[in-house]
């Protein structure tokens with residue numbers, strides 16, 4: 001009996017998947033796409049591979065970085081050639097996923113299945129659409145108006161508001177700013193940000209001490225156009241949705257900040273930095289917001305994936321003046337996170353001594369232009385077909401452990417007058 005019941009459920013699942021292939025635009029466009037992983041790269045190897053990436057416009061899910069595996073998405077026609085090239089370079093490639101569309105369909109099946117049993121809009125058992133995120137933010141604003149107020153960062157290309165919640169028990173304190181989903185497909189960022197909102201409001205009693213010394217600004221989705229597009233059209237959409245080229249929309253928002261911005265004419269590139277620094281309304285808004293709120297002395301940009309806490313510089317491999325403090329606070333946060341269930345994070349500058357430089361990125365801008373002394377990108381854990389589609393059952397554990405790191409960050413927010421002046 002057991003065998004036949006299992007057989008029936010497998011059959012039901014296969015029928016669903018077949019249907020999903022035919023009906024889901026998002027899955028269909030990735031039919032037979034492969035995900036390839038290299039061995040852990042050294043300094044020279046990561047630089048060779050990033051030059052190759054630059055030439056071919058490949059979609060790196062995990063960038064070639066010193067001390068890390070690179071992970072990349074390949075179109076079916078390119079896969080064999082890329083695999084050969086990586087083998088020739090002795091980077092020991094292995095195929096993680098043979099057909100990405102299947103993984104997308106499975107992910108959506110799981111999300112729908114969990115949703116059908118869901119009682120509350122936010123329970124960290126599932127990924128949330130932008131509407132669900134907004135609904136939860138509305139609830140929090142309504143229920144905790146004594147400590148929560150809503151501000152808008154700006155309006156996106158498609159007319160959506162970029163929302164930020166200010167959680168504060170009173171004026172005069174320094175603040176930490178946390179944002180998620182600057183890269184649309186990195187779905188684990190928003191629930192981590194939402195969990196912080198949840199802990200500071202619904203679990204205020206446990207967190208009142210922290211709110212006595214620091215304010216929080218939390219913006220779960222700073223690229224809402226891209227985030228919606230990643231749900232509705234293209235699961236692995238990374239950029240904004242601005243119209244620069246009819247065939248290739250969008251800008252890599254995390255190459256659009258006004259620090260060491262580097263032009264690029266290839267609008268189809270996944271890391272296209274835009275027509276000018278802060279050309280994207282999303283980034284213009286975020287820059288102005290951070291500039292105006294001078295009490296923000298700690299900036300955190302949530303990304304996935306990589307299990308690392310990374311800090312300036314991304315645009316140079318020189319050690320930044322705050323390097324010792326960035327290492328100290330980063331390690332303290334990583335240690336606090338590890339105590340929850342043993343998850344290991346590495347702590348280092350974005351380049352990590354390598355030469356794969358990134359220009360126009362958030363942490364460099366916040367640090368270099370605004371002089372916010374402590375700025376980090378957290379590369380949250382990956383999973384699924386190669387990284388972005390971490391399974392829903394991992395959301396709560398990731399959110400819980402990351403909250404421990406965010407608390408350490410908040411406790412290290414320096415007084416309101418400490419924005420650095422050296423670049424002015």
Ligand SMILES: [Zn+2]
Pocket residue numbers: 183186303304
């Ligand atoms: Zn990212």
